[in-house]
Amino acid sequence: MSASEFDKATTEFIEWLRNDGVEISPKVKIQDLRSQNQGRGLVATEDIEEEETLFTLPESTILSIKNNTLLSQKPHLRESLEALSSWESLIIILLYEVYALPDSKWKHYFEVLPIRDSENYKSDQLMFWSEEELAHLKPSLIVDRIGRESAEEMYNKLFPGVVVEKLGINELNEVTLEQYHSVASLIMSYSFDVFDVSKDPENEQNGADASESDDEDDEDDDDRELIKAMVPLADTLNADTKLHNASLTPSGSELRMVAIKNIKKGDQIYNTYSDHPNSEILRRYGYVESDGSKYDFGEVPLHIIENHFTEKMGIKSDSFDRIITVLKKIADEGEAEDYQNIVLDSYDCFKDYEVIIELTFIIQVLSLLSSINQKYFLHQMNEHELYSTVFLVYKKCYKLIESGKLTNSFIPNYREILESRMQEYPLDVINSTSGETDSGRSVMCKIVLRSEYTSLKNCLEVEKVFNNEFGKFKFIAEEKATEDIIKKRFSDTDGSSKKKSKKH
Ligand SMILES: C[S@@+](CC[C@H](N)C(=O)[O-])C[C@H]1O[C@@H](n2cnc3c(N)ncnc32)[C@H](O)[C@@H]1O
Numbered sequence: 440m441s442a443s444e445f446d447k448a449t450t451e452f453i454e455w456l457r458n459d460g461v462e463i464s465p466k467v468k469i470q471d472l473r474s475q476n477q478g479r480g481l482v483a484t485e486d487i488e489e490e491e492t493l494f495t496l497p498e499s500t501i502l503s504i505k506n507n508t509l510l511s512q513k514p515h516l517r518e519s520l521e522a523l524s525s526w527e528s529l530i531i532i533l534l535y536e537v538y539a540l541p542d543s544k545w546k547h548y549f550e551v552l553p554i555r556d557s558e559n560y561k562s563d564q565l566m567f568w569s570e571e572e573l574a575h576l577k578p579s580l581i582v583d584r585i586g587r588e589s590a591e592e593m594y595n596k597l598f599p600g601v602v603v604e605k606l607g608i609n610e611l612n613e614v615t616l617e618q619y620h621s622v623a624s625l626i627m628s629y630s631f632d633v634f635d636v637s638k639d640p641e642n643e644q645n646g647a648d649a650s651e652s653d654d655e656d657d658e659d660d661d662d663r664e665l666i667k668a669m670v671p672l673a674d675t676l677n678a679d680t681k682l683h684n685a686s687l688t689p690s691g692s693e694l695r696m697v698a699i700k701n702i703k704k705g706d707q708i709y710n711t712y713s714d715h716p717n718s719e720i721l722r723r724y725g726y727v728e729s730d731g732s733k734y735d736f737g738e739v740p741l742h743i744i745e746n747h748f749t750e751k752m753g754i755k756s757d758s759f760d761r762i763i764t765v766l767k768k769i770a771d772e773g774e775a776e777d778y779q780n781i782v783l784d785s786y787d788c789f790k791d792y793e794v795i796i797e798l799t800f801i802i803q804v805l806s807l808l809s810s811i812n813q814k815y816f817l818h819q820m821n822e823h824e825l826y827s828t829v830f831l832v833y834k835k836c837y838k839l840i841e842s843g844k845l846t847n848s849f850i851p852n853y854r855e856i857l858e859s860r861m862q863e864y865p866l867d868v869i870n871s872t873s874g875e876t877d878s879g880r881s882v883m884c885k886i887v888l889r890s891e892y893t894s895l896k897n898c899l900e901v902e903k904v905f906n907n908e909f910g911k912f913k914f915i916a917e918e919k920a921t922e923d924i925i926k927k928r929f930s931d932t933d934g935s936s937k938k939k940s941k942k943h
Pocket residue numbers: 476477478479480551552553628629674675676677678679723724725726727
């Protein structure tokens with residue numbers, strides 16, 4: 440597509456929007472941002488004030504289960520489509536609109552989407568990367584979450600079983616896996632979750648959350664009210680976690696894009712696609728923020744914690760596995776939220792000097808257990824003894840953390856764990872500084888790794904992490920924390936010896 444064809448598609452898209460009743464402020468325009476690797480975007484042509492409306496979209500423009508050609512031609516399918524997940528139904532609706540209808544009402548919209556213009560829109564979502572390209576993203580854990588298998592499972596479930604055989608949509612008989620992937624990834628990177636105001640008008644004020652929608656793995660918690668929708672023009676806005684200056688909000692049965700800040704003439708108008716770190720932005724949307732997302736974090740996988748406590752702190756591997764089993768059991772059997780699960784596959788360490796509480800909790804539990812293990816061997820305990828020891832330690836740590844305390848061994852353990860994780864990152868990432876302007880896949884890998892590495896590094900600043908406005912931890916001697924536990928578990932209170940595991 441030449442520059443003039445690209446502009447022609449934009450012009451026809453705008454004309455179509457206006458004819459469909461979309462009102463667009465004269466202070467904004469769609470701009471060709473291909474030179475910045477951003478496709479199209481919306482730009483201010485005049486100064487705009489906070490709360491000004493940039494455009495208003497009537498219901499008729501929004502493509503969703505409420506408004507589409509498939510159901511207007513085949514209304515008897517409504518119930519069956521509604522019974523599917525909102526992902527599945529929108530995929531079918533969109534495939535029908537794009538591939539079965541040469542004259543779809545939304546055809547001018549499709550012309551400005553990657554689905555019709557593969558020349559100007561490269562699909563860089565991780566789903567489309569080769570194994571070799573993905574290898575450059577290691578050690579990021581994002582490579583384990585690409586979701587290609589689950590996408591293929593959905594394709595195999597829908598085609599031909601559901602779509603052709605059950606629903607009888609023969610027009611979609613020939614849909615290939617490739618076409619399915621391109622529609623599914625379009626939904627992933629362009630769709631919005633909007634409240635279905637027609638169902639419950641009282642929700643109007645809460646708003647079409649109208650945020651860029653989540654992916655198929657995290658299907659809406661509140662499926663009653665949120666529907667997945669393609670929202671033309673609203674999805675022309677690019678996103679930036681730090682420059683976010685406009686949001687989509689409901690207004691009766693319409694949707695409005697509203698400035699949430701003053702915007703200067705010439706500035707780009709940015710939406711937000713939720714609070715994602717760079718790795719997740721790359722996975723879902725195929726780009727990265729070169730100077731890092733506001734919501735970046737690095738992750739500490741459980742095996743790093745395991746290696747630390749088994750290789751350096753004297754807990755045997757087998758004991759470690761048994762402790763983990765007990766910790767999971769405590770969470771499974773625990774009453775209410777008091778006994779939360781602290782065994783995760785990985786633990787987030789945020790760029791802004793915050794770590795998830797589960798990381799603090801599990802390191803504190805294992806710190807106390809390793810100090811108990813020096814005298815009372817965990818590996819010599821039977822199942823019951825180990826359970827009650829771990830349980831007492833768990834409860835002690837819960838109380839400690841709740842009252843703003845950690846023990847002295849916590850920080851060295853925490854530090855070494857983070858440092859071990861950081862050592863997994865390649866040297867060129869460690870030594871690089873921001874500033875890449877290229878957007879090739881290998882450069883994006885570097886940027887993601889740097890985002891993660893920087894987040895981990897920030898979390899090494901323990902003063903900021905454990906002594907901040909949200910919580911100031913005091914550090915107490917190990918013995919003080921373990922003495923009650925040792926008394927309860929190992930002292931001879933009734934004359935019989937409970938010191939089976941004591942060192943001789
Ligand atoms: C909802 S669309 C935004 C409109 C898009 N630029 C277009 O021309 O159709 C989301 C896609 O836009 C691109 N995008 C959004 N924000 C971006 C940014 N800050 N930098 C680079 N590309 C961005 C990515 O390709 C993403 O998958």
